[in-house]
Amino acid sequence: MNILGIETSCDETAVSIIKGNADKIKVLSDIVSSQIKIHKKYGGVVPEVAARKHVEQILPTMIKAFKKAKILRPLPADKKLNLDAIAVTIGPGLITSLMVGIETAKTLAYTWNIPVIGINHIEGHIYANFIDNIKIKFPALVLTISGGHTMLVLMKDHGKYKTIGETRDDAAGEAFDKAAKLMNIGYPGGPAISTYAKKYKITNSKNRIILPRPMITSKNYDFSFSGLKTALMYEIKKNPNYKKQIANYCYEFQQSIIDVLIQKTIRAMKEFKINTIMLSGGVSANMELRKQMKIALKSNNKNINFLIPDLKYCTDNAVMIATAGYYKIKSNLKTEQKTKKWQKLKVNCNLKL
Ligand code: KG4
């Protein structure tokens, strides 16, 4: 079954074609046109600029994806169409950006008369874990950490989610981005902070900066990262030479987020009977988090399956959207979404999991 995936919820225009069958997902093409360079100068995504760029990029990106997949030409529609369905992100995200992907998907679904499946962006991130691991043992616990979300989700089966905790203010990725903006070290903040953090040598520093670990001991699975950013801001304000200690600040900021994420995940693993733990979302590209989480989980439960998406599938891409679409069809879920025709596809920028 060949599926076309489209993702335009934020600042990446992404198109992918996958071939799904009983035991594996084959990625035929995976094209991402990033707008990072454009938004960098503003220190964050400007919604109107993002939507305009998606309009410009969607067709060239689509054509590249079809060429790479070598399964057909997108236009003209005179050849036999070797495509079974379209999967497109319908939310959450920036409304006008989402609409570019959705309207493109609708147009193609109408032209080719094939089904179109609306995908929740967060669900897409979760399914990044299924691209290379088709047989995942449920129940699973998913730590979803992106620019817009920080959630701990229990996943009993395909399409069955229960959110047990989430951020009360800033998402983990948002905290990285805001902290990097405060220190003026670049956008997106996660990669910038982790690069500086690597330069910090914890053993030879007398002046180690200490930041709080927000909500680390709270008896729930919620998170809060806004205060951490404020604590960093006060530390910087009282130090006129802070520029010379950027690595120190970055190390501590990153470690605070890692400590909280690990603590809460371990506690959830112990409370619920879990077979598999997965990370998902842009922040799961953080190498220190990947390393430390693996060690911590294995030392608490050596039988746990721990999965992390391939680095290129942590941040926004369309392979994860196509994969989520494939599972929706394959699992024969009686979801409304599965049978939706293009006429019923609607954007929902606040879509919940
Ligand atoms: O999943 P994503 O591409 O988009 C959203 O759905 O939000 O995540 C983007 C977020 C940004 O906040 C970015 O700073 C963060 O992921 N990120 C990282 C790393 N790479 C990207 N955070 C920490 N470490 C990284 N290496």
Ligand code: ZN
């Ligand atoms: Zn995302």
